[in-house]
Structure formats: structure tokens, C-alpha cells
Amino acid sequence: MKTQIVIIGSGPSGLLLGQLLTKSGIDNIILERSTPEHVLGRIRAGVLEEGFVQMMREAGVSERMDREGLPHGGFQIAFNGEIRRVDLHKFSNGKQVVVYGQTEVTKDLMDARLETKAQSIYEVENVEIHDVKKDTPYVTYEKDGAQHRIDCDYVAGCDGFHGVSRPTIPDSIRKEYEKIYPVGWLGVLSDTPPISEELIYGTSERGFLLCSMRSHTRSRYYVDVSLDEKVEDWSDERFWDELKSRLPEEVVGDLVTGPSIEKSIAPLRSFVTEPMQYGRLFLVGDAAHIVPPTGAKGLNLASSDVNYLYRIMLKVYKDNRPDAIDQYSELCLRRIWKAERFSWWMTSMLHHLSDNDFEKKIQASELDYFTSTEAGLRVISENYVGLPYEEVE
Numbered sequence: 172m173k174t175q176i177v178i179i180g181s182g183p184s185g186l187l188l189g190q191l192l193t194k195s196g197i198d199n200i201i202l203e204r205s206t207p208e209h210v211l212g213r214i215r216a217g218v219l220e221e222g223f224v225q226m227m228r229e230a231g232v233s234e235r236m237d238r239e240g241l242p243h244g245g246f247q248i249a250f251n252g253e254i255r256r257v258d259l260h261k262f263s264n265g266k267q268v269v270v271y272g273q274t275e276v277t278k279d280l281m282d283a284r285l286e287t288k289a290q291s292i293y294e295v296e297n298v299e300i301h302d303v304k305k306d307t308p309y310v311t312y313e314k315d316g317a318q319h320r321i322d323c324d325y326v327a328g329c330d331g332f333h334g335v336s337r338p339t340i341p342d343s344i345r346k347e348y349e350k351i352y353p354v355g356w357l358g359v360l361s362d363t364p365p366i367s368e369e370l371i372y373g374t375s376e377r378g379f380l381l382c383s384m385r386s387h388t389r390s391r392y393y394v395d396v397s398l399d400e401k402v403e404d405w406s407d408e409r410f411w412d413e414l415k416s417r418l419p420e421e422v423v424g425d426l427v428t429g430p431s432i433e434k435s436i437a438p439l440r441s442f443v444t445e446p447m448q449y450g451r452l453f454l455v456g457d458a459a460h461i462v463p464p465t466g467a468k469g470l471n472l473a474s475s476d477v478n479y480l481y482r483i484m485l486k487v488y489k490d491n492r493p494d495a496i497d498q499y500s501e502l503c504l505r506r507i508w509k510a511e512r513f514s515w516w517m518t519s520m521l522h523h524l525s526d527n528d529f530e531k532k533i534q535a536s537e538l539d540y541f542t543s544t545e546a547g548l549r550v551i552s553e554n555y556v557g558l559p560y561e562e563v564e
């Protein structure tokens with residue numbers, strides 16, 4: 172087989188890139204190791220930056236998101252028994268975020284790909300990437316016991332944190348930066364009305380909490396737990412009691428509990444690999460970087476990488492600019508590191524990560540300052556709605 176771009180991974184990164192390339196007449200094939208049902212079954216992000224929303228519109232897959240997505244012009248932070256509002260609209264010059272689950276984004280992109288008849292091959296095994304330092308890279312894989320080869324111009328590694336793309340860059344060239352946090356997020360999805368119209372992040376004596384949602388009838392809640400906790404030890408009742416013990420008095424009475432339809436514990440990690448490009452291989456999304464979900468950046472960083480790679484590929488194929496690929500890694504990393512900082516900072520502000528009394532006082536003072544001054548609220552807001560994408564040269 173031959174194509175212009177092989178995309179490894181059919182998560183949001185791979186599907187969004189595939190849809191944009193296909194719309195622009197750039198041929199691509201997606202290889203995915205699991206089934207469409209498994210990809211859709213993963214419950215993950217819930218908040219889309221404006222940049223992501225624009226990319227979905229440009230990809231022509233925003234109709235349901237525009238209809239069902241919930242625009243949010245602010246969110247709340249609960250601490251010290253009070254709740255303060257971060258007015259995103261006011262402090263980010265009128266920007267907002269849209270609450271629309273990653274599952275829905277993935278479904279819309281999968282449906283669009285089926286319509287374009289662009290090729291996606293699921294349940295592949297042993298994907299290997301070859302000759303990316305030459306002009307003629309190729310990818311091999313197994314399917315139903317048979318070995319296959321796809322010759323291409325470029326390879327987009329959209330295969331997440333545990334994929335094959337990142338290890339394809341030699342250890343001698345790759346530099347990895349990592350911070351592991353001593354807590355994870357225990358998350359519950361329930362068909363209950365959200366406790367509030369807006370997201371509530373919070374920190375209490377007992378730890379972190381987040382009240383989010385997927386719609387007016389489906390809620391998503393999180394509390395942080397130590398890394399030795401097991402999800403099977405958390406009955407619904409135990410989870411709701413823990414969340415209630417962390418919520419401020421003024422809202423706890425508004426919590427509607429119900430049976431969980433999904434429950435999981437996700438570890439918190441900050442991770443970046445540099446460079447994100449090796450010859451004709453490009454790392455995209457979680458294949459290159461991970462953030463703790465406190466800043467709602469994971470999925471959104473995938474979209475900014477896709478934006479840069481897509482615009483570079485337009486330069487390569489439409490403007491005959493093969494040199495345009497050289498800017499990819501630096502363009503992505505400038506925005507990634509700012510999002511890594513914001514995600515680390517929101518995590519440090521809202522979780523008990525230190526037993527040091529001085530550090531606890533600094534944390535409380537930081538929360539107080541950044542939620543009570545225009546300067547502080549502007550910093551939080553412009554990062555939360557997403558920093559602008561740079562132009563591709």
C-alpha cells in the first residue's frame with residue numbers, strides 16, 4: 172500500500188489530523204491497535220479550549236458539538252470554606268471554553284471519517300516505523316496474522332503515551348522530562364444533574380475535588396486519592412460521602428447522587444519528550460506529552476499539535492515547501508511548556524502535595540492572591556481558555 176501520511180493511533184489526535192488532511196486532499200491511512208468500541212469506551216477529558224473548537228469547525232465536524240456543547244464563561248474555585256468565581260469572559264477578553272466530552276469528540280470524528288471513506292485499519296498488531304531519516308519511510312504491521320507494509324512520505328505518531336512512535340526516536344537523541352505526583356484522581360460518571368452550572372475545582376482539609384459535567388443530566392466528579400488506592404475499594408456510597416466531606420457547606424446540599432456508570436483512578440503525571448520530530452516522524456498529543464488534568468489541557472494540547480502539523484503539511488503539499496517541517500517541534504514545544512507550567516501550577520495549588528507547614532501557607536496565600544486580584548484572575552483565565560496558536564511560517 173502507499174499513502175502520503177500514515178497516522179498511528181485513532182484517538183482524538185489521529186482522527187482530527189486525519190479529518191483535516193482528508194478535507195484538504197492529502198491522502199492518509201490511520202492504523203489503530205484496538206477496536207472503535209474500545210477507543211470510544213475510554214472516559215477522559217471534558218473541557219475544550221476555543222482553539223480546539225475552531226479546529227473541529229475547520230474539520231467540518233462541529234455540528235453536534237455546537238448544538239450540544241455547553242459554553243462556559245467561568246468556573247469556580249472552592250477553598251477555605253468559600254467559593255470564588257474565575258470570570259473567564261471578563262479576564263480573557265471575552266473568550267470561553269466548551270464542555271463537551273472527549274468521547275463525543277471521538278465519536279463525531281469517527282463518524283466523519285466513515286463518511287469520507289478515508290482508510291482506518293483497526294486491531295492491527297506489531298506496528299513498526301522504518302526509514303524515517305530517509306525520503307521514503309514506511310510502516311509495517313500485522314493484521315489477522317498477515318504482515319503488511321505502507322510506503323509513505325511522513326508518519327504522524329498519534330499513538331498516545333504507550334505507543335511505538337516515541338521509542339522510535341533513538342534514546343541518544345530523545346530527552347524526556349517528567350514529574351510524577353503522589354496522588355491520582357478517582358473519577359465517577361453519573362446520570363445525575365450537575366451540582367452547579369459551572370465547574371467547581373476545590374481543595375479542602377481532606378484534599379482535592381472537582382465537580383464537572385457532560386450535559387445537564389450527566390455529571391463527572393473527581394476526588395484525589397493516594398496512589399495505593401484501588402477503585403474496587405470505592406463503593407458509590409463511599410465516593411459520594413468523600414465528595415460531600417470535601418464540598419463547601421453552601422453547595423453540598425445541591426449534590427444529587429446516583430449510581431456510577433463509570434469509575435476509575437487516573438495517575439497524575441507531567442511529561443514532555445524533546446524533540447517531537449525525527450526526520451519524517453512527528454509525535455502528536457499524548458505520544459509526546461502528558462499533563463495532570465487539573466488544567467484541562469491534555470486533549471487541548473493534542474489539538475494544538477494537530478493544528479501545527481496540519482498547517483505544515485499544507486505548506487509541504489500545497490506550497491511545495493518541504494522545509495516547512497523543520498519548525499514543527501519548536502512551534503509545538505513553546506505552547507506545550509506553557510500548558511505544562513499551568514497544569515503543574517493548578518495541581519500544586521489545589522492538592523496537598525507537601526507536609527511542610529510553610530508550603531501549606533504559601534499554597535493558601537497563592538490561592539487567595541490569584542483569585543482575588545485582576546492580575547491573578549487574568550493569569551488563570553488566559554491559560555485556562557488556551558493561549559493563542561502561533562502562525563506557521
Ligand code: FAS
Nearest residue numbers: 180182183184204216330331334437456457464467469470
Ligand atoms: P490517546 O491515548 O487518546 O490515543 C492514542 C491511540 O493510539 C489509542 O487509541 C491507542 O489505542 C492507539 N495506539 C497506541 N499504541 C498503538 C500502536 N502501537 N499501534 C496502533 N495504535 C496504537 N485530558 C483532559 O484534558 N482532561 C481530562 O480530564 C483527562 N483525563 C484523562 C484520564 C485518563 C485515564 C487518561 C489516560 C488521559 C486523560 N486526559 C485528560 C488526557 C487525554 O484526554 C489525552 O490528552 C487525549 O486522549 C490525547 O489524545 P491522543 O493524543 O489521541 O492519545
Ligand code: PHB
Nearest residue numbers: 216217383464465466467
Ligand atoms: C472533566 O470533565 O472530565 C474534567 C474537567 C476539567 C478538568 C479535568 C477533567 O480540569
